Every structure is written in C-alpha cells, then in structure tokens.
Amino acid sequence: MSGSHLVEVTGLHKRFGDHEVLRGIDFTIDAGTVTVLIGSSGSGKTTVLRCLNGLEVPEEGRVRIADVTLDFATRPGKRDLGRLRAQSAMVFQAHNLFPHLSVLQNVTIGPTVVQRRPEAEVREEALRLLDQVGLADKAGQHPFQLSGGQQQRVGIARALAQRPQLMLFDEPTSALDPELVGEVLAVMRDLAAEGWTMAVVTHEIRFAQSVADQVLFLDGGVVLEHGPPAQVLADPQQPRTRTFLKRILDPI
Amino acid sequence: MGRATAAVAALLAVLGLAAACSVGGPASTLDEVRDSGVLRVGTEGTYTPFSYHDPATNDLTGYDIEVITAVADRLGAKPEFVEAPFDALFASLVSDRFDVVANQVTRNPEREGKYALSAGYTFSEGVIITRAADSSISELADLKGKTTAQSSTSNWAGVAKEAGAEVEAVEGFTQAVTLVKQGRVDATVNDNLAALEYFKTTQDASVRVAAPTGDSSEQVFALRQDETELRDAINSSLRDLQADGTLARISDKYFGQDVSRGEAATQTAEQPAERQSTWQLVKDSAGPMALATVKATLPLTLISFVLGLAIALVVALMRLSSVPLLAPLARVYVSLIRGTPLLVQLFLIFYGLPALGLTFNPFTAAVIAFSLNVGGYAAEVIRSAILSVPKGQWEAASTIGMGYATTLRRVILPQAARTAVPPLSNTLISLVKDTSLASVVLVTELLRVAQVAAAPTFQFFALYGVAALYYWVICLVLSFGQQRVERRLERFVAR
Numbered sequence A: 001m002s003g004s005h006l007v008e009v010t011g012l013h014k015r016f017g018d019h020e021v022l023r024g025i026d027f028t029i030d031a032g033t034v035t036v037l038i039g040s041s042g043s044g045k046t047t048v049l050r051c052l053n054g055l056e057v058p059e060e061g062r063v064r065i066a067d068v069t070l071d072f073a074t075r076p077g078k079r080d081l082g083r084l085r086a087q088s089a090m091v092f093q094a095h096n097l098f099p100h101l102s103v104l105q106n107v108t109i110g111p112t113v114v115q116r117r118p119e120a121e122v123r124e125e126a127l128r129l130l131d132q133v134g135l136a137d138k139a140g141q142h143p144f145q146l147s148g149g150q151q152q153r154v155g156i157a158r159a160l161a162q163r164p165q166l167m168l169f170d171e172p173t174s175a176l177d178p179e180l181v182g183e184v185l186a187v188m189r190d191l192a193a194e195g196w197t198m199a200v201v202t203h204e205i206r207f208a209q210s211v212a213d214q215v216l217f218l219d220g221g222v223v224l225e226h227g228p229p230a231q232v233l234a235d236p237q238q239p240r241t242r243t244f245l246k247r248i249l250d251p252i
Numbered sequence B: 001m002g003r004a005t006a007a008v009a010a011l012l013a014v015l016g017l018a019a020a021c022s023v024g025g026p027a028s029t030l031d032e033v034r035d036s037g038v039l040r041v042g043t044e045g046t047y048t049p050f051s052y053h054d055p056a057t058n059d060l061t062g063y064d065i066e067v068i069t070a071v072a073d074r075l076g077a078k079p080e081f082v083e084a085p086f087d088a089l090f091a092s093l094v095s096d097r098f099d100v101v102a103n104q105v106t107r108n109p110e111r112e113g114k115y116a117l118s119a120g121y122t123f124s125e126g127v128i129i130t131r132a133a134d135s136s137i138s139e140l141a142d143l144k145g146k147t148t149a150q151s152s153t154s155n156w157a158g159v160a161k162e163a164g165a166e167v168e169a170v171e172g173f174t175q176a177v178t179l180v181k182q183g184r185v186d187a188t189v190n191d192n193l194a195a196l197e198y199f200k201t202t203q204d205a206s207v208r209v210a211a212p213t214g215d216s217s218e219q220v221f222a223l224r225q226d227e228t229e230l231r232d233a234i235n236s237s238l239r240d241l242q243a244d245g246t247l248a249r250i251s252d253k254y255f256g257q258d259v260s261r262g263e264a265a266t267q268t269a270e271q272p273a274e275r276q277s278t279w280q281l282v283k284d285s286a287g288p289m290a291l292a293t294v295k296a297t298l299p300l301t302l303i304s305f306v307l308g309l310a311i312a313l314v315v316a317l318m319r320l321s322s323v324p325l326l327a328p329l330a331r332v333y334v335s336l337i338r339g340t341p342l343l344v345q346l347f348l349i350f351y352g353l354p355a356l357g358l359t360f361n362p363f364t365a366a367v368i369a370f371s372l373n374v375g376g377y378a379a380e381v382i383r384s385a386i387l388s389v390p391k392g393q394w395e396a397a398s399t400i401g402m403g404y405a406t407t408l409r410r411v412i413l414p415q416a417a418r419t420a421v422p423p424l425s426n427t428l429i430s431l432v433k434d435t436s437l438a439s440v441v442l443v444t445e446l447l448r449v450a451q452v453a454a455a456p457t458f459q460f461f462a463l464y465g466v467a468a469l470y471y472w473v474i475c476l477v478l479s480f481g482q483q484r485v486e487r488r489l490e491r492f493v494a495r
Helices: A045-052 A078-085 A103-114 A119-132 A148-160 A178-194 A205-211 A239-249 B002-024 B029-036 B063-074 B086-094 B109-114 B155-162 B173-181 B192-202 B228-243 B246-255 B278-320 B326-339 B342-356 B362-387 B391-399 B404-441 B446-454 B460-489
Strands: A005-016 A019-030 A034-038 A060-065 A068-071 A088-091 A166-170 A198-201 A214-219 A222-227 B038-043 B051-053 B078-083 B100-106 B115-117 B122-131 B147-151 B166-170 B187-191 B207-224
Touching: A005 A045, A019 A045, A019 A060, A019 A214, A019 A222, A034 A045, A034 A205, A045 A060, A045 A166, A045 A198, A045 A214, A068 A078, A088 A148, A088 B391, A103 A119, A103 A148, A103 B404, A119 A148, A148 A166, A148 A178, A178 A198, A178 A205, A205 A239, A214 A239, A222 A239, B029 B038, B029 B228, B038 B063, B038 B086, B051 B063, B051 B100, B063 B078, B063 B100, B063 B228, B063 B246, B086 B100, B086 B207, B086 B342, B109 B115, B115 B228, B122 B173, B122 B192, B147 B155, B147 B173, B155 B166, B155 B187, B155 B207, B166 B173, B173 B187, B173 B192, B173 B207, B187 B192, B187 B207, B192 B207, B192 B246, B207 B228, B228 B246, B278 B326, B278 B362, B278 B404, B278 B446, B278 B460, B326 B362, B342 B362, B342 B404, B362 B404, B391 B404, B404 B446, B404 B460, B446 B460
Parallel strands: A034 A198, A034 A214, A088 A166, A166 A198, B038 B078, B038 B100, B147 B166, B147 B187
Antiparallel strands: A005 A019, A005 A060, A060 A068, A214 A222, B100 B207, B115 B207, B122 B187, B122 B207
C-alpha cells in the first residue's frame, strides 16, 4: 500500500528554540493528487512544507519523496538535503524572483546552471512554460516591470522548469491584491488538471474545495483532521476545525 | 701581563671568527660591484646642489652625484641611483636596497657606531639661517626657545636641539628655508654649502646667514657597517681623485672653490643661475608628472584595488561563515587594518619585512600594503551588502538546486553590488590619493615627481598645485564612472 504514495511523512518534530512548532506530523501524498494544508497562523503548515525540501531541518521524523528517504534522527549532510530538494520545487509567498535577471532567465537559470541541460532545449521549454502561465510576451522583461500576479506566475514557471516530482506552494496568493488572486489560482487549477502532484499551503478555501484531493487541517503542530474536502471542509468532525473554517469563511 | 696577552689573543680569535663569518658567506659586496659593474647609490635627489634634478634636463646631478660617479668609475662600475627622502635613506641602506648613501652624510660618533663611513669628501661649517629682518639670533645660543626646521635624522637637528631649539621635521633643506621665509619657523641650521648654493641660485634677500654655529663638519659616504672592504676601496678611489684634481674640479664647478679639503668655504659665488619662469617649469614638469601618473599612480591604484576587492570578498565570506575560527580571524584582520595608519603598514612591509628575509621591490611592496588596506575596509562594505540581499533569494536559489558558490556568484553578488558600489567607490577614490604615500617607499609616482621638480626651484605652489589637479581629474573621472555603474545596476529596480 505505502509503495504507491509519492510522499510519505512520519513523526516529524521541529522546534525553534523553546517553541515546538511540529509535534509529530504524519501524512502521505499520492502521485498526481493535490493536498491542501490549512490552519491558523502558527499552526506549523508552512514549516511542514519547508521540511519537505530541507529549507527547515526537523529534529526527528522521516520524509520520503519518490525514492529519496531522509531520516532526521541523524542530522543530514548537505548532499542528502540536496537530493531531497531536487525532488520538489517551490513557489514562495513573496515570489523571490531574481530581480537582476529577465523573466526568461529566471526560468532557465536552474535547468542550465544546475541541471546542465542544453541551453537551446531549456529555452524552448521555458518559453512554452511561460506561454502556459500566460506570459509568453513578458520573457524579455524584468520582474519589477510585472504585476504581483504576473510575478507569481513567473515563479510557478520557474518551479515547473525544474521538472520536479512535487510542486510546493507556500501561500502563493496571500501577498497579492484580491483582484490578482484569480489568475494565479487558475494556473494552479490547470496544473492540477494536468496531473501534477501538488502540496499547497493556502487560505483559499474555495480553491481547496474544488481542486484538492486531500485537505490537512493543522493545529498546534499536529494534523488534527484530514480527508477529502467534502469531509474536512463540508463536515468537519473537530470543533477547532469548525471554528477555524467559520472564521475564514465568515470573518465578520 | 700573561693574562692580558691571553685576553687579547682570545679577543682577536673572536674577532677573526666574526670576520670569517661575515666574509665567508656569499661573495663580498665589493666583488659584486666589480662583477656586475653596478654600484647602488641612495640619495635624496632633492638636495641642491649636492643631489638634485636639473630643471632643464630632469637629469639627476649635483656635487655628490658627480663625486660618487667618479668613485664608481674608479671601481670599474656605474652608479645606479635610488632616490628617497633623507629620513628613509638609512633604513633603505640597512635593508640592502643600495650599497652606499651619497647625500652629504655628516660624520658623527653615532653614525660611526652604526655604519661604515668613508673618508671625508666635503668639509664645511654650520650656519644659522633666519629671515633677513630677524635680528634676534646672532649666535648659536640664541636658538634657545626658537623653532627651527630640520630633517629629523640629519645631524643639524641635533645641533639645533642641543642649543635649545624646537625642531620641526621637514623633508629637506629647500622646505626648511621655505618655512623660514613663510615665518612658520624662526630658523634652520645647515651647512654653509647649502646656504651658499641657495643664495647663489635664488638671489633671495629675504633670508640671511645670521651666525655660524661653530661646528665644522666633514661629509662622508655611508655604508652598511660590515662593508669595510667596499669602504676601503671607496677611500682609495677618493685619494686618487683628490691627487689627480678631479675632486677639486667638481667642487669648483658647484661652489667656486675647493671644498673637498680641510678648509671650508664661506664666500658667495658670483654669477646667479638663470631662473626658469614658473610657467615654463610647470610646462616642463607636466609631462613627467603625467608619465608618472600613467606608469605608477594608476597601475598602483588599479592593481591594488582589484587585489583588495578579492581579499575583501574572502574576508567578508569568512566573517559570514559558520565554520569555527574563520569569523574571529577575519575580525582581527579587519581590526588591525582599520586600527593602524596606512603609512605604518607601508613602512612595515617595505622596511620591516626585509628583517624577516622578505624584500619586495618598491612597487610590489606598495601594492601589497594598499591591497591589504583596501581588503580591510572593503570587507565590511561587502559583508553588509551581502547581508542586505533578502533571505528569500538564498532560499529560492537553494530550492532550484544551487550550491553556495553558484548562489553567491549568480544571485547574491550581482544584487549586493548595487548596495556596495557607492561605498566601494569611496574606497577607490581614497586609494587614488593614498598612493601618494608610496613616494616614501621609493616609488616614483605622481607626488614624488612633483617633489623632485619643486625642490631645486622652490616652486612648491605651482608644482604641488599641478599634482593636486592631476589627482582631482583622476577622481572626477572615477566619480563619473561610479554614476554610470550605479545607473546600470539600478536598471532592474522599481523606483
């Protein structure tokens, strides 16, 4: 059974100083599915995501993505973290595009400099990816010339160019003006339809309802409730889940 | 008696051993001079009429230059002159940058103890020079409480001090007289020869010889203490030159009389030297100064800056490193460089390191000192510029698989450059001007050429003015370059 999961996370513990952010996280992600992580701020959802690509190193637990397994009981070396990191690509809340590079260069720098794939091939693929996110005409521009939504879509193209097993989205729409949120979510919906495996931290409950295969509700460093959106979002079993959803959907 | 004989014998044995040690090693300097046909001579080049550059031809000439050339000729060698301020001559002699100092070195017991001194080739007496209108000094004792300007290591500084005068250190006689004329000091003590020559060339009536000091002195060549063999060869050459009248002839050319024998001269020679107009002098000097700028000042600046930036980057990364010991090591380096004067660093590398067996030529020594200095200052600039790049950039680079070095080169440094360029430009512009310090370690750069031209002519304002103009133009060009670079780096930033 476990062999069919693309991602397997067991017993993750992570502390920042005295504060234990993750207190035993377990979940799995099947290939080709979308997992949405929700929870109030401080619940540890972003930290979970960052443990999946080694931006944070947990003190305890195991992470397996495809055929790469890291057991954090012993502190992993740079090489091990690099192998884990190569399995995924991340889209950041603050996009973190390289401001000194053109849109196209932002997308090609990983495949050419790190993966050392032939430049012509990478360029062609990058232009196709930019076209896919609706920015074919912006290839020669620089990030500062784009709107927030466009910047975030370049960030998605940059991540896709890595040809990752798993796409990580860390609150990709939280920093955007409300009218720009839709264009980014639309791109993500297309990716899901194409069969990308995605883990998404977001507050967009409606996106979760319509796109997610699995919803994880994190609270106080543990997965309090998980299941298909029809269950977790429409019929939550835990009172804390209910309170959270009520606050998000009906803030006034 | 028997015991005394034994002691003397033992002493002789020790001395013999010592002599064997000092001679026994490499070939002696005398042999080296004869073999190579080169006698390396240290001299000021700014001490008229003994050692100076002829304003018309810019050739090094003077009484001492001609005498040592004649001596070298007798030894079968050609002199190779190294010019340095008087205060640097002895340090350079000891660190083996040349073999003999030909610069009116006065014999005194202190120097007898430290150097091998040749026979005298000039005999003179000391005089006190004051402003013409100043009648307060009529004998040496009147110097008590007055201020005089002297080269700090010249023996006249000692004479003035002993008489109770305050001594202001200057670089040479010409500056000293200028300070007297300007009323910045009351007097300067020097030998009558320098005074004679000064009055002969300038016809200056604003200063006068107020009194003799009562000291007569003998000027000699100075060599390293263990070079007695070369000293003896020089002495025998001097005897020959005296016998065949060469010394008398050279002496007559500069002083109108023979000062190479015991009797000193006091009369003023008659004919005034033709004086160059200031404009002509500036025109004549502008070329050599531009040449020194291109051949020394600019290369010194650019090479030191590039090397300094490389050092600074390494030091900045060490300071940011989590590897134990690297950060404190880098902090100590930065602290040492910023906490000590550049001039001292320059002296340590040029005059100090030879004691540890590390002798660099002047240009190399200057490059090392300036690079290390730039490295210390720029390291902090680069460190804070790297820290100014948002953490998200490191994370983004890391998630697309870049390692430390690639991230630094492709992502962080291009962005840090924008923050670093304005303060680094300041460092570069300071460096341009700091290279003038290289003149004290024998690099013939822009300021040094101005000094050489100014010394025999007293045209300080004109020539230092030209030097200042040159530095200013270089800095203007660099500021313009800075603006262009900044504009280039600002391209990709929303404003």
